[in-house]
Amino acid sequence: MNVIELKQLTKRYGRARGIENLSFHVEEGEIFGFIGPNGAGKSTTIRTLLSLIYPTSGSATIFGKDTVKYAPEIKKEIGYLPSEVFYYDNMKVKDLLKYSARFYKKDCHRRMVGLADQLNLDLDRKIDDLSFGNKKKVGIIQGLLHEPRLIILDEPTGGLDPLMQQTFFEILRLENQKGTTILFSSHILSEVQKLCDRVAIIKEGQLVKVEKISELKANSHKKVEIETSGKINERFFELSGINHVERGEHLTRFWFSGNMNTLLEQLTQLELMNLWIEEPDLEEIFMHYYEKER
Ligand SMILES: Nc1ncnc2c1ncn2[C@@H]1O[C@H](COP(=O)(O)OP(=O)(O)OP(=O)(O)O)[C@@H](O)[C@H]1O
Numbered sequence: 480m481n482v483i484e485l486k487q488l489t490k491r492y493g494r495a496r497g498i499e500n501l502s503f504h505v506e507e508g509e510i511f512g513f514i515g516p517n518g519a520g521k522s523t524t525i526r527t528l529l530s531l532i533y534p535t536s537g538s539a540t541i542f543g544k545d546t547v548k549y550a551p552e553i554k555k556e557i558g559y560l561p562s563e564v565f566y567y568d569n570m571k572v573k574d575l576l577k578y579s580a581r582f583y584k585k586d587c588h589r590r591m592v593g594l595a596d597q598l599n600l601d602l603d604r605k606i607d608d609l610s611f612g613n614k615k616k617v618g619i620i621q622g623l624l625h626e627p628r629l630i631i632l633d634e635p636t637g638g639l640d641p642l643m644q645q646t647f648f649e650i651l652r653l654e655n656q657k658g659t660t661i662l663f664s665s666h667i668l669s670e671v672q673k674l675c676d677r678v679a680i681i682k683e684g685q686l687v688k689v690e691k692i693s694e695l696k697a698n699s700h701k702k703v704e705i706e707t708s709g710k711i712n713e714r715f716f717e718l719s720g721i722n723h724v725e726r727g728e729h730l731t732r733f734w735f736s737g738n739m740n741t742l743l744e745q746l747t748q749l750e751l752m753n754l755w756i757e758e759p760d761l762e763e764i765f766m767h768y769y770e771k772e773r
Pocket residue numbers: 492495496497515516517518519520521522523524562634666
């Protein structure tokens with residue numbers, strides 16, 4: 480079953496671009512990444528899905544229900560962490576969270592204490608006294624408190640230190656193992672790579688590609704670096720699939736996206752001293768896509 484489905488979803492801000500004709504779906508039980516640079520339209524998409532703003536054209540469904548028509552009903556089953564969180568500063572963390580829990584008509588006390596413990600957050604502190612990162616933790620707990628079927632996270636890791644990010648990802652993985660679907664927006668590709676099964680890449684309001692993280696990596700080039708005793712003959716570089724060549728006296732680097740066996744045959748013809756073949760990280764794959772689509 481598709482938990483989220485976008486059908487040519489478009490949102491314009493007056494004449495300004497927000498998102499254009501976005502169509503993709505998120506399946507039940509997936510951790511789905513949504514990546515693109517600042518201003519690409521990630522928040523606009525999420526805010527439209529949550530009916531915080533309304534589509535100019537096109538539509539979307541969550542749990543099979545139209546997001547505009549059934550907004551109040553749908554929201555009860557969603558945990559949402561906005562990219563920026565604002566609170567009434569004078570409240571204590573636990574009072575704010577208890578207040579949020581009332582909306583869901585559930586006893587969320589144990590869950591609140593458990594999550595605060597995992598994230599190392601003092602529930603007795605006043606929101607006013609919290610750092611940016613600790614306020615983010617309040618947002619995380621608020622989003623997960625009622626054990627929603629779908630968690631939507633908009634750039635959730637800003638302000639969290641690397642250790643805390645790790646804890647947060649562990650919490651998300653556990654939720655996912657219990658069957659919760661997660662939509663995770665980010666402009667940091669390495670974190671999407673760590674957590675997500677599939678990813679939608681968005682640029683300037685338009686969808687560039689939807690792909691499995693594993694396929695994204697498999698279909699892409701390898702980075703090859705070779706050390707040779709002398710300069711390599713020009714003809715070597717005529718091999719199909721070689722590009723981005725950087726040549727030095729002994730050290731040569733290039734990207735390769737063709738048949739590995741053919742490359743290895745050609746390499747054996749050289750006076751090789753050393754050879755390194757590396758997978759590109761998602762950041763490089765991502766740049767590659769953007770260059771190609773430009
Ligand atoms: N309220 C608004 N009024 C007018 N234009 C807006 C509004 N909100 C967003 N935009 C524009 O819509 C486009 C997409 O912005 P959006 O915030 O959705 O991108 P994003 O991918 O979430 O980026 P970021 O990571 O910077 O938040 C941008 O060009 C932005 O300037």
